[in-house]
Amino acid sequence: MKYQDSKDQLDTPKKILKVNHAGECGAINIYRSQILFSKIFFKDLVPLLESFVEDEKNHRDIFWEEIKSRNGVRCKSYWLCGLGGFAMGLISSLLGRRGIMACTWAVESVVINHLKEQLIYLASKNDRAAYLAVESILEDEENHRDTGFNEGGKSNILYQPFRLGVSLFTESVIRFGMR
Numbered sequence: 001m002k003y004q005d006s007k008d009q010l011d012t013p014k015k016i017l018k019v020n021h022a023g024e025c026g027a028i029n030i031y032r033s034q035i036l037f038s039k040i041f042f043k044d045l046v047p048l049l050e051s052f053v054e055d056e057k058n059h060r061d062i063f064w065e066e067i068k069s070r071n072g073v074r075c076k077s078y079w080l081c082g083l084g085g086f087a088m089g090l091i092s093s094l095l096g097r098r099g100i101m102a103c104t105w106a107v108e109s110v111v112i113n114h115l116k117e118q119l120i121y122l123a124s125k126n127d128r129a130a131y132l133a134v135e136s137i138l139e140d141e142e143n144h145r146d147t148g149f150n151e152g153g154k155s156n157i158l159y160q161p162f163r164l165g166v167s168l169f170t171e172s173v174i175r176f177g178m179r
């Protein structure tokens with residue numbers, strides 16, 4: 001999705017920050033619910049998922065600091081994103097280890113595409129602070145996506161419908177937030 005100037009009173013950089021902030025709440029809750037499940041069924045995954053949650057909390061704080069410095073407020077759907085994330089994490093866990101990794105791969109792939117488009121837009125607007133905030137999380141998200149890939153999240157064709165569903169859902173949540 002190409003990012004463009006906003007047509008209402010909230011400018012696009014502010015929208016990007018608020019959507020990313022809410023998205024991080026979603027991500028935190030995806031990994032939290034997967035951790036709850038993994039503590040019983042896939043114990044070896046717990047340390048990895050816990051490290052992901054720490055990254056996502058850090059990302060959330062980065063966006064929140066930048067929102068505050070612009071006198072912004074949190075996204076109206078902040079808690080809804082958290083709830084949606086939690087549900088998606090649970091569904092992926094029910095599909096097993098591969099489901100968890102497929103979810104990670106799909107969510108993070110969509111997120112990374114958006115982050116890259118956001119960087120192009122923010123660079124064109126010379127919004128250095130927002131640019132740096134987005135840029136600072138990119139490497140972590142690439143690491144999450146690649147871990148999902150390396151752990152088999154992309155390899156099994158049976159999970160293709162699930163990956164597609166997760167991608168579409170993530171894409172629509174981001175677009176809805178940016179509207």
Ligand SMILES: [Fe+2]
Pocket residue numbers: 024027055056059137141
């Ligand atoms: Fe994140």
Ligand SMILES: [Fe+2]
Pocket residue numbers: 027056108140141144
């Ligand atoms: Fe992530």
